Amino acid sequence: xxxxxxxxxxxxxxxTDLEILQLLQHNARITIKEIxxxxxxxxxxxxxxxxxxxxxxxxxxxxxxxxxxxxxKGLMVICYISLRQHSKMAGNKFxxxxxxxxxxxECLTISGEFDFMLKVVAENMDAYYDFHVNxxxxxxxxxxxxxxxxxxxxxxxxxxxx
Amino acid sequence: xxxxxxxxxxxxxxxTDLEILQLLQHNARITIKEIxxxxxxxxxxxxxxxxxxxxxxxxxxxxxxxxxxxxxKGLMVICYISLRQHSKMAGNKFxxxxxxxxxxxECLTISGEFDFMLKVVAENMDAYYDFHVNxxxxxxxxxxxxxxxxxxxxxxxxxxxx
DNA sequence: ACTGAAAGACACAGACT
DNA sequence: AGTCTGTGTCTTTCAGT
Numbered sequence: 527x528x529x530x531x532x533x534x535x536x537x538x539x540x541x542t543d544l545e546i547l548q549l550l551q552h553n554a555r556i557t558i559k560e561i562x563x564x565x566x567x568x569x570x571x572x573x574x575x576x577x578x579x580x581x582x583x584x585x586x587x588x589x590x591x592x593x594x595x596x597x598x599k600g601l602m603v604i605c606y607i608s609l610r611q612h613s614k615m616a617g618n619k620f621x622x623x624x625x626x627x628x629x630x631x632e633c634l635t636i637s638g639e640f641d642f643m644l645k646v647v648a649e650n651m652d653a654y655y656d657f658h659v660n661x662x663x664x665x666x667x668x669x670x671x672x673x674x675x676x677x678x679x680x681x682x683x684x685x686x687x688x
Numbered sequence: 689x690x691x692x693x694x695x696x697x698x699x700x701x702x703x704t705d706l707e708i709l710q711l712l713q714h715n716a717r718i719t720i721k722e723i724x725x726x727x728x729x730x731x732x733x734x735x736x737x738x739x740x741x742x743x744x745x746x747x748x749x750x751x752x753x754x755x756x757x758x759x760x761k762g763l764m765v766i767c768y769i770s771l772r773q774h775s776k777m778a779g780n781k782f783x784x785x786x787x788x789x790x791x792x793x794e795c796l797t798i799s800g801e802f803d804f805m806l807k808v809v810a811e812n813m814d815a816y817y818d819f820h821v822n823x824x825x826x827x828x829x830x831x832x833x834x835x836x837x838x839x840x841x842x843x844x845x846x847x848x849x850x
Numbered sequence: 851a852c853t854g855a856a857a858g859a860c861a862c863a864g865a866c867t
Numbered sequence: 868a869g870t871c872t873g874t875g876t877c878t879t880t881c882a883g884t
Contacts, residue, residue, distance in 0.1 A: 539759070547759070550752035554716035559877060568853055573879070584758045590712035591748045592848045597701070597709070599848045604798065604805065621842055628850040633842035636766065643766065643836075647848060674805075680783055680795035686754045686761045686809060688790040721860060730870055735862065 539584065542567070543575055547584070547687045550576075554588040599647040601654055602676040605662070606640040608669040616667045623665045629657050640670070701746065704729070705737055709746070709849045712738075716750040761809040763816055764838040767824070768802040772831040785827045791819050802832070 539547070545565050549556055562572045579585045594600055609616060624633050624644070632645035646662075648654040654673075663671065701709070707727050711718055724734045741747045756762055771778060786795050786806070794807035808824075810816040816835075825833065 544759075547752070547754060551754065552751070554750035554752045557877065558879090569878075570854085570880085571852060574851090582758070583755050586753045586755050587714075588716035588750070588752050589714070589846050590709070590716045590750050591846055592709060592713070593745050593748050594848055596744070596746045597706075597848050602796075604796075625843060628847065630843060631845050631847065633844075634764075634766075634838045635840040635842060637837040637839060642842070675799040676796045677799060678797040680797060680804070681787060681792060682795075683793050684751050684753055685790065685793065686756055686759050719860065720862090729868095731861075732863085732871085733869060736868090 539579075543579065543584075544687055546572060546575055547579070548685075550585070550588075551685050551687060554590075594647060598649045601648045601650055602679075603646045603648070603654055604674040604676060605644040605646050605658075606670075606672040606674070607642045607644065608640045609667050610669040611667055612641075620665060620667060627657075627661065629661075640672070701741075705741065705746075706849055708734060708737055709741070710847075712747070712750075713847050713849060716752075756809060760811045763810045763812055764841075765808045765810070765816055766836040766838060767806040767808050767820075768832075768834040768836070769804045769806065769824075770802045770831040771804075771829050773829055774803070778829045782827060782829060789819075789823065791823075802834070 542565055546561055549561050549564060558569050558572050558576070562569045565572065576585070594602065607620075609620060620642075621633075624630050624642075629646050629648060630644050631647055632643075634643045635641065636643050646654065646657065648657055658671070658673065662668070704727055708723055711723050711726060720731050720734050720738070724731045727734065738747070756764065769782075771782060782804075783795075786792050786804075791808050791810060792806050793809055794805075796805045797803065798805050808816065808819065810819055820833070820835065824830070
């Protein structure tokens with residue numbers, strides 16, 4: 527039997543837990559009282575269930591989503607990158623650079639021709655050009671870079687439970 | 689001078705608004721009292737500023753982010769799709785199908801060879817294969833489909849203000 | 851694991867500067 | 868646009884089942 531840290535007890539989520547998560551996914555600012563009513567419980571167990579799911583890491587974060595265009599981040603670009611070297615150290619250096627760039631809101635390692643897929647936000651094309659040429663391309667060990675522009679957002683959700 | 693609906697007054701965001709947004713981005717369940725302390729104001733103006741930013745649509749939604757692996761959505765796939773026909777009606781039919789598929793958590797229209805980029809979540813490879821063959825490929829008018837597997841998440845944030 | 855009650859903290863509205 | 872103050876509501880803890 528594998529040992530587990532006390533912070534990550536792996537009791538499975540029951541139906542009530544999933545209902546609570548569903549409600550929280552849609553509205554992180556919903557009151558515990560309101561959740562309690564919807565799942566037909568009093569506030570105490572709801573409070574405790576949420577606390578445990580936070581502790582176990584099932585709940586990662588409560589975030590507020592903003593309208594990009596209204597905070598001067600109207601342009602979204604998908605950016606594919608391959609490195610010239612694939613040593614662990616070279617990879618870590620790249621990752622560190624990416625972590626520090628606020629414009630990069632997502633970075634995934636992917637299968638296929640490229641090593642990374644980035645999602646980059648900028649105010650407009652000029653700002654993106656500046657980012658691309660003066661910051662992204664300056665990272666050492668960068669190989670091929672390819673930009674794909676996002677013309678429209680059809681769907682964007684964070685629901686992992688439904 | 690262009691008319692504006694009263695719901696979307698376009699007064700620019702000042703430094704305090706941006707500070708509030710920054711705090712809310714990191715923690716949607718932060719109390720107004722705590723925000724007020726950090727921006728050196730009383731709760732009333734903070735409350736009012738948030739209310740206005742919600743009304744104007746600057747704040748889109750408060751959401752809870754879950755750990756995919758812990759809610760049986762451990763696999764993430766990027767999926768590129770081109771349609772056979774590009775009429776408006778054909779496009780709308782596709783979009784409607786996508787909206788109804790919970791596995792598709794993101795859908796973007798993109799420049800380049802493909803028409804759409806999807807982000808799909810599934811419990812494992814079997815579940816993804818089932819989704820791909822029996823649901824995605826069954827949408828009428830689907831042309832080319834290409835799947836890229838996400839091997840790791842280096843960075844994932846929703847901060848548009850920093 | 852839950853209910854119910856009770857204390858303390860907070861949100862929200864009003865009067866005023 | 869802001870502070871201050873009061874009221875009602877919610878969170879959070881605890882005793883009890």
